[in-house]
Amino acid sequence: MPTVPSHLDRLVLESTLHDLPPYLFRCFSDASASSGSRTSIGPRALPKPFDSHTIEVLSCHLRWGRELDSEFVSWTESILVALVHAIRRKEGMARDDPGTGVYLAILDTKLAIQQAPIYHTGAILDAFGFSKEGYFKRDKFLSEFLSHGWITNEPGVQRFGLAAIEELLHRHFYRVFEPFQNPDRRLWQRMDEVRQKFSHQVVTHTGLHNIAHMARCFDLTFRLPIALALTALFSYDGSSRKGRAAILSEIFKDMVTPPCIISVGYYATDEVERCYNMLSAVRYLRFVTRHIATTRYNETLSAAQHHEKLNNNSDWRTNKAIETKVAQTSSSHARDVKESEARQEAASAYEDLASAFEKRSPESFKDITSGYRKLALAYRKMA
Numbered sequence: 001m002p003t004v005p006s007h008l009d010r011l012v013l014e015s016t017l018h019d020l021p022p023y024l025f026r027c028f029s030d031a032s033a034s035s036g037s038r039t040s041i042g043p044r045a046l047p048k049p050f051d052s053h054t055i056e057v058l059s060c061h062l063r064w065g066r067e068l069d070s071e072f073v074s075w076t077e078s079i080l081v082a083l084v085h086a087i088r089r090k091e092g093m094a095r096d097d098p099g100t101g102v103y104l105a106i107l108d109t110k111l112a113i114q115q116a117p118i119y120h121t122g123a124i125l126d127a128f129g130f131s132k133e134g135y136f137k138r139d140k141f142l143s144e145f146l147s148h149g150w151i152t153n154e155p156g157v158q159r160f161g162l163a164a165i166e167e168l169l170h171r172h173f174y175r176v177f178e179p180f181q182n183p184d185r186r187l188w189q190r191m192d193e194v195r196q197k198f199s200h201q202v203v204t205h206t207g208l209h210n211i212a213h214m215a216r217c218f219d220l221t222f223r224l225p226i227a228l229a230l231t232a233l234f235s236y237d238g239s240s241r242k243g244r245a246a247i248l249s250e251i252f253k254d255m256v257t258p259p260c261i262i263s264v265g266y267y268a269t270d271e272v273e274r275c276y277n278m279l280s281a282v283r284y285l286r287f288v289t290r291h292i293a294t295t296r297y298n299e300t301l302s303a304a305q306h307h308e309k310l311n312n313n314s315d316w317r318t319n320k321a322i323e324t325k326v327a328q329t330s331s332s333h334a335r336d337v338k339e340s341e342a343r344q345e346a347a348s349a350y351e352d353l354a355s356a357f358e359k360r361s362p363e364s365f366k367d368i369t370s371g372y373r374k375l376a377l378a379y380r381k382m383a
Contacts (some may be wrong), residue, residue, distance in 0.1 A: 002055045005127040010050075013127040016120055020109040021272065022258075022279075023225050024075035024118070024145055027086035027165075029102040034073045041105065041160060042150030045069035047116075055128055061146075062121070063135065072146040075107060075118070078269050079229040080198075081143055084191050086165045088183045105162040107151070107224045110258075112159050116149030140188070142268035161226075163217035171214045176207045177233065195269070203234040208251045215255065224255035225279065232275035245281035257286050288344075347372065 005013065028036045034043050048071065061070040076082050082104055090102045108119060121141035130136045151159055164214035174181050179197035184190065187287070203211070208231065231248065239247070258279070267273045 002128045008128045016123045020060035021077040024077045024107045025082035026075045026105045027082045040152040042069050045071045047071040047149045062134045075145045076143045079144045102165045103162045107160045116147050158221045161219040167217045172210050176210045198233045202237040228278045229275045232271045245285045246348045249282045
């Protein structure tokens, strides 16, 4: 029998706020149980501290009931789940009334939890003591998260972005994502069916360019995460991690690289794991490329400045002065090269760490330790 969480249960629940995926997705429409616009997303009912009434609200919300206004808003870590919902509401047998807007939203969880807590559905069910069998069997809620409160966009702080599903469909959506066609009343089985179809497909270069076109429906901040989440619906092709990152970085080159992504290390579905693997690889590649370009520019600028001084200062025109300046220039260049090499070693150590964390196996512990040592040594050289 569900009960109000004890103090210990609340502490356990609050600790899960640090294990959120970097991004969550949501489908909603004008007919949804929650409210949503380009500036705010929130529940119909005013969120209150957890009490016995929360049990009824939570149960009603997860059963898709409308008897009580919900204090929660549902999100998913998988864009596939959100798209199945969205297309079902737009074109399926369970569609909303004609003319009703259907939207796909993406949420930056790091910024969102500054305004409202976000819980994994399984964790909040455990905290309230809901049965793990029957309707509330946890397998049904592996990808679902619940926000408890309003989340808003402010000038300079973009916590979420959204686009109308109709916009995506008009940008050759079904030409790239054919498995989403012909929606029906089924939901969970439909998700498994679509996921299974994608597992036997790889995306083409033309498909990637179409995905880039779709991602531009969203605000600049969220275009790269959306593009990679859509790309991750397909299985990996035969290219290496570096090769794949180079292709994606080039095709999505006009999209802003997000800040440091903290991966939780475990995801319920393959497409989510692929998304964050690709996002990390593209971030790393762009970091290294930008660093190398900056280093080369600084070296060229330094050499040009030294040459200009040699030409403009008559006191340096004696052989001895020239020899002294050349020696100084060589020494400075050697230091720059040494620092550049140290930075490249740091970048290499970072890649080794990323690869070791990706394996997530007991055997990778030595690789992780070795990676940290290499990183520390490289930073010491740069000091």
